[in-house]
Amino acid sequence: MSANRLPSLKKPFWLFLVVIFLLPVLPAPVRVPEYWITLFNYIGLYSIVAIGLVLLTGIGGMTSFGQAAFVGIGAYATAYLTTNFALSPWLALIAGIVLTAAIALVIGGVTMRLSGHFLPLGTIAWGLSLYYIFGNVDWLGKYDGINGIPALSFFSLSLASGRGIYYLIWAVALMSVISVQNLLDSRPGRAIRALRGASVMAEAMGVDTVWMRIVIFVYSAVLAAISGFLYAHLQRAVNPTPFGLNHGIEYLFMAVVGGVAHVWGAILGAAILTVLQDYLQSVLPTLLGQSGNFEIIVFGVLMVVLLQYARQGVWPFVARWFPRDPSARAPASAAALPQRTKPSTGGALLVVDRVRKTFGGLVAVNDVSFEVAAGEIVALIGPNGAGKSTTFNLVTGVLRATSGTIRFAGERIDTLRSREIVRRGIARTFQHVKLVPGMTVLENVTLGAHLRGSTGISRSIARLNAAEEGRLLAEAASQLRRVGLEQHMDDEAGSLALGQQRILEIARALCCDPVLLLLDEPAAGLRYQEKQRLGELLRRLKAEGMSILLVEHDMDFVMNLADRVVVMEFGTRIAHGLPREVQNDPAVLEAYLGGVE
Incomplete structure (x- = not known):
């Protein structure tokens, strides 16, 4: 499966759903220990951030090392508001999302205009700045952080324990997957998928590429903030340590290892790195002694080897086990799009x-x-x-x-x-x-109709764009029949001959x-x-x-x-x-x- 191709993978979704949601409620003989529930909680939290990085880095082509700082904004926002003002955690979540979106909009307006090596350097700069703000502001507790964060509750259901909050974490992770896939399989999503390596073409098709970069930067930041909110109420305390540059690099690593251009790869990458780190921290001290952090060295070597032999990440190997269908299909019939009136001949x-x-x-x-x-x-x-x-x-x-x-x-x-x-x-x-x-031939051609649609990001995420999508795809299919390429509609564009x-x-x-x-x-x-x-x-x-x-x-x-x-x-x-x-x-x-x- 190549980069930017986002097929509809129904089997892994349902299989994953069953496994994840059955684990905590298995009967006593095979009951999952609390330790593994905790590990799965962290995998879910990391996955939410990595999914945003797939959108930003793998699809949009913008490398960010600073996502951990946005996790920190979400965590500190709920910690401060719930402990100092006794605000409901759910209202604190909304406040954290609004604050994160505002900060990301300002930072993205500057950073996303950078290119080349200046862009990742810019993300390092603002990531470090936010990290040191967390550690030096008195009312945020400086490096001691904030303790006594209340547990979450949903109606009368308490989410105080790791097993209690488990379902919420994974429900958010799965909703993140669905929302990003819905977005990418839409009118603005095709524009986003053209940002990496084809931005001149996208502009020529009517896409505001600068604004689109800012939008996905803000959206990935919001996903990170939601992860931070869940982390704060899982830990019941926050301090700056988990929100530094090292963790920002780890999040990016998770996206790359899983498959930086594949949404499901974010969860796979988070699982691989979390389990591997935990295993190395348990095993290596018994083999090599307690005097050094050998797990960091071994972990680094393993990551280099993995990336050498799986440059597109691990997910493409897993995806071979599942049937793949094109994510976009032209409907059998749809209302025609309005057309311009051609000027009179001769003028x-x-x-x-x-x-x-x-x-x-x-x-x-x-x-x-x-x-x-x-x-x-x-x-x-x-x-x-x-x-x-x-x-x-x-x-x-x-x-x-x-x-x-x-x-x-x-x-x-x-x-x-x-x-x-x-x-x-x-x-x-x-x-x-x-x-x-x-992208398929049909999706590439549909990108030309970008200005003939109007559905935005929010409606696309909620999948409220079916009627317009059908009209745009039908128009693209009509033009492919017009030029004689209808038999290649579902092929990847990169597989066609030059002519x-x-x-x-x-x-x-x-x-x-x-x-x-x-x-x-x-x-x-x-x-x-x-x-x-x-x-x-x-x-x-x-x-x-x-x-x-x-x-x-x-x-x-x-x-x-x-x-x-x-x-x-x-x-x-x-x-x-x-x-x-x-x-x-x-x-x-x-x-x-x-x-x-």
């Missing part, structure tokens, strides 16, 4: 006026001007390095023009972001294919319901018959009122398809006109052939 739709783009001293696009009229196909051609893809990126907001203007349907768009431009009716493909390889991936990108762009379609080398990697079918598709789209701007190197394909051709060399437009005129232009022959007699 200027896209106007690129003396656009320039410089990178330092390099002029990549040099005062280029051209137009695309409504209902026509314009080809942008030129040798490698001519600036064609850079021009595409300027039109779609991936890059900002140094000077000049770009207008679409009369509105200036060169100052807008990618997600604002696609909202106005411009969709694109990419020179280097940009997909989410572990099929390019066709998939066209289907995804069509899912945006564009007025203007920008295709960057759509025929690259296609066989002759596939090119013929692509040409037929583009002509059919033109007949339906679609305007198309394409970059292509296959001259036969371009000359038999385009209404007009624009030729670039070294960032400058050197020719434009009808295909037959461009073919005989001396400047074009010089650029392509080095001149002819």
Whole structure:
């Protein structure tokens, strides 16, 4: 099972549910000792935090070492409010969640804009800051912490003992699994799954990637705070020790060992590390003596070996025992999504006026001007390095023009972001294919319809999005049938040949319901018959009122398809006109052939 693929695994869910909930109530001959109940309680608490890290790190691609600090906020919030103000623990839980969400929103607004090694360093910085706040504030008890936290009770049921709170801990852990899976199998969830390695594509499909990163950062922090709340009422006391950087690293380790891109892997990783640490602490002192912490050394070596041979974690090996079904299926019928009205044929739709783009001293696009009229196909051609893809990126907001203007349907768009431009009716493909390889073909194409839905995070978590999901998936299935990929609907996108991936990108762009379609080398990697079918598709789209701007190197394909051709060399437009005129232009022959007699 590859990263980002989140199949519906019903058998492990029910098997796990039965085992977990039967353990404390087995009859006397096989009754589970209190020691193991305590161990399972800690596995459940750690799992809740690790599930948030799967969402944040494994799916969203943002490494965090500071989750233990959010556990501390949840624990200290309930400890302080219940001991100093005699507040109900359940009201303290709500207060802790609100406080954690507010702090995470502020921290995430700064930290989640970082990239590369700066991001994990940033999480270490705020994690340490919160840890030292816990240990140095008088009213939080400094390093002695807060004692006398009341036990939880649910109506008349006391949850004072480890066996009593066991069911609550595991109910929260399972609800965390379900909520995260519900989220990831939804409209915002597909956007989240595109954050890791495909954020430029996600922005071009209308996703606000910065906000989406902040959202999952806050959600993972809230899960950690809930774990801290349960921990505080299990221990009946808190101090800063469990909320330091070492524990933050352990939480991340749990997610990675279990399978950092797999929700169920979080529980498996928490179980492996907790049981292994406990076993080593019991066995190694009898073998190697009491004088040193040898278990830390052995534990580290075992983790390195494990990660060497199971780089995707342990869960993919376990998942092989269970049947896997795609998480998204298009319904047999669904209400059609509303569509834009195409503009009347002939009027200027896209106007690129003396656009320039410089990178330092390099002029990549040099005062280029051209137009695309409504209902026509314009080809942008030129040798490698001519600036064609850079021009595409300027039109779609991936890059900002140094000077000049770009207008679409009369509105200036060169100052807008990618997600604002696609909202106005411009969709694109990419020179280097940009997909989410572990998502199915259907899910990848549905990502193109992101702006055509409105369901947010909370409704997705609660699975109140069935009607809209059905419409979005049905639209994606329709576009796949349109381009001839319906037989690959349930395949992983990464398993397709390059030519099929390019066709998939066209289907995804069509899912945006564009007025203007920008295709960057759509025929690259296609066989002759596939090119013929692509040409037929583009002509059919033109007949339906679609305007198309394409970059292509296959001259036969371009000359038999385009209404007009624009030729670039070294960032400058050197020719434009009808295909037959461009073919005989001396400047074009010089650029392509080095001149002819």
